[in-house]
Amino acid sequence: MLLLQLGVLVAVIALGFALTAWRLGAGLEHRFQENALDVARSVAAQPGLADEVLARDTGAIQRRALAVQRTTGALFVVVTDDQGIRLAHPDPARIGEPVSTSPDAVLRGAEVANIERGTLGLSARGKVxxxxxxxxxxxxxxxxxxxxxxxAARWQLVRDTAAFLGVALLLGAGGSMLLVRLLRRRTFGLEPADLAELVREREAVLFGISDGVLALDDDDTVSAANAEASRLLGVPIEPGSALADLDLPAPLARAVADRSGTPTVTVVGDRVLVVTRREVERGGRRLGSVVTVLDRTEVERLTDELGAVRLMAQALRAQRHEFANRLHTLHGLLHTGDADDAADYVRALLDSPAVALADNSEAIASSTVRAYLGGQVARAAELGVQLTVSEASWVPQRLLAPVEVITVLGNLVTNAVEAAHASRVRPARVEVDLLSDGMDLVISVANTGDGLPQERLAGLFAGGVSSRGEDRGFGLAIARGTAESLGGSIEVTHAGGDGALTVFASRLPGVLEEAEVPA
Known part of the structure; x- marks a missing residue:
């Protein structure tokens, strides 16, 4: 890069020198010609010279010419008559001879300035x-x-110009070296090819990954961002905009401002985001920071679905174990011949309730909801919590959005079961009420427990708010985000406590099939 700059600098100065020398030479010739004309005009304007020419007083004319020649340093001062015959000349022997160059134009009244060769050699001439x-x-x-x-004057000018341009070349070379050094310091010693490769790599990294990437300089000004970052953060991001001007939600703004490098989980709308900000340094110098935004929403949803499947598996294992125990008991009674006791045992089994919603009851048509609640009944029982479904529940339609419904219902039920289990209130109970309202599903989940303090109600649905340890408190935030994405809502209708139940209610519009109208 330095050699290229020096080469361009030398070429420009050489071209400038050649152009300047040419212009100076042409100007110098013109200046000498004008000087010759000025001296010739001053001689022609001397009083009495014309009379002396008419009188052909060559002695007086010669004295005038030599005096002017000595004063001005001219090569010659020649005076002729109207026929071009010399009446004064530096060489007295040539007086009386015709001039060596044509006087016709001058004798017609014109002034002539040129460079010609005469008896005294090449000279710049002015004739009047x-x-x-x-x-x-x-x-x-x-x-x-x-x-x-x-x-001689031309070469003097050329030497002066060459000296000036030489100094300019040295200053330019020194400036180029300082500029290259400064640029290398700013670019950490990288050459233009390296910088071009870095730009290509940056574009590939920014737009070739599924995570959001936001690059900030040391003043928290956005220097680069990919489209995924704008989508996940929910705001348009333009390079050059200040971080404080992006109008991020308060939880997300706190996560982005955290310079500790620790991943922060936050909820934005119906999305669960993992935000990490890491500082970038090179050679002990802070260059800025990079914010990465990872969408963990699908992972959370898959985790919920996996939890539901695991609950169902546990419930089925429990039923299998219980069924095997009952078969062994019945086999033993029959083997001992106690037919009456066996009949009583079978009668008692038929009268006992099965696992809730394991049948095909028309009260809740969705097998997905029945299976999920059946698994939750078994899990709640293991925790010492009685989970029941209200007898008033009535949802005869199937689901159009099973994932969203299970996400909302599952988080509300899980939160209620854990709250009832953690409380000292016994018996611990959770009651689920499901009702259809046209194509809308209305969910109500009530649980025993200590209730919700007033100071927790305002931030209850914010991500990361939980009284049960770290990395908790995202369930209600995800549930609300999912409900709002459907145009619905979730709210606390009763805070509970003092023997009252804590009640959460949610309306999910358009998640049920259209009800059939009886003919």
Missing amino acids: PLRDGTGRIVGEVSVGFDANDIS
């Missing part, structure tokens, strides 16, 4: 007509300056 008192042309005055003087 000599007029008498009436304005009649009576002769010519020719003044010439030696061309060697022009060459």
Whole structure:
């Protein structure tokens, strides 16, 4: 890069030097010609010279010419009559001879300035007509300056210009070296090819990954961001905008401002985001920071679904174990011949309730909901919590959005079961009420427990708010985000406590099939 800059600098200065020398030479020649004209005009304007020419007083004319020649340093001062015959000349032997160059143009009244070769060699000449008192042309005055003087002046100018340009070249080379050094310091020693490769790699990293990436400089100004970052953060991001001007939600703004490098989980709408901000340094110098945003929503949903499947498996294992125990008991009674006791045992089994909602009851048509609640009944029982479904529940339609419904219902039920289990209130109970309202599903989940303090109600649905340890408290936030994405809502209708139940209610619009109208 330095060699390229120096090469361009030398080429520009060389071209400039050549152009300047040419212009100076042309200007110098013109200046000498004008000087010769000025001297010739001053001689022609001397009083009495025209009379002396008419009188052909060559002695007086010669004295005038030599005096001017000595004063001005001219090569020659020549005066002629109207026929071009010399009346004054530096070489007295040439007086009375015709001039060596044509006087016709001057004798017609024109002034001539040029460079010509005469008897005294090459010179810059100025020729003017000599007029008498009436304005009649009576002769010519020719003044010439030696061309060697022009060459000497030209070379002097060239030397001065070359010295000036040489100094300029040295200053330019020094400036280029300082500029290259500064650029290398700013670019950490990278060459242009390296910088181009870095740009290509940056574009590949920013737009080739599924995570959101936001690059900030040391002043928290956005220097780069990919489209995924704008989508996940929910705001348009333009390079050059300040982080404080992005209008991020308060939890997300706190997560982005956290410079500890620890991943922070936050909820934005119906999304669960993992935000990490890491500082970038090189050689002990802070360059800025990089914020990565990972969407963990699908992972949370899959976790919920996996939890539901695990609950169902546990419930089925429990039923299998209980069924095997009952078969062994019945086999033993029959084997011992106690037919009456066996009949009583079978009668008692038929009268006992099965696992809730394990049948195909028309009260809740969705097998997905029945299976999930059946698994939750078994899990709640293991925790010492009685989970029941209200007898008033009535949902005869199937689900159009099973994932969203199970996400909301599952988080509400799980939260209620854990709250009832953690409380000292016994017996611990959770009651679920499901009702259809056209194509809307209304969910109500009530649980025993200590209730919700007033100070917790305001931030209850914010991500990460939980009284049961770290990395908890995202269930209600996910449930609300999911409900709101459907155009629905979740709210606490009763805070509970003092023997009252804590009640959460949710309305999910458009999640049920359209009810059939009886004919």
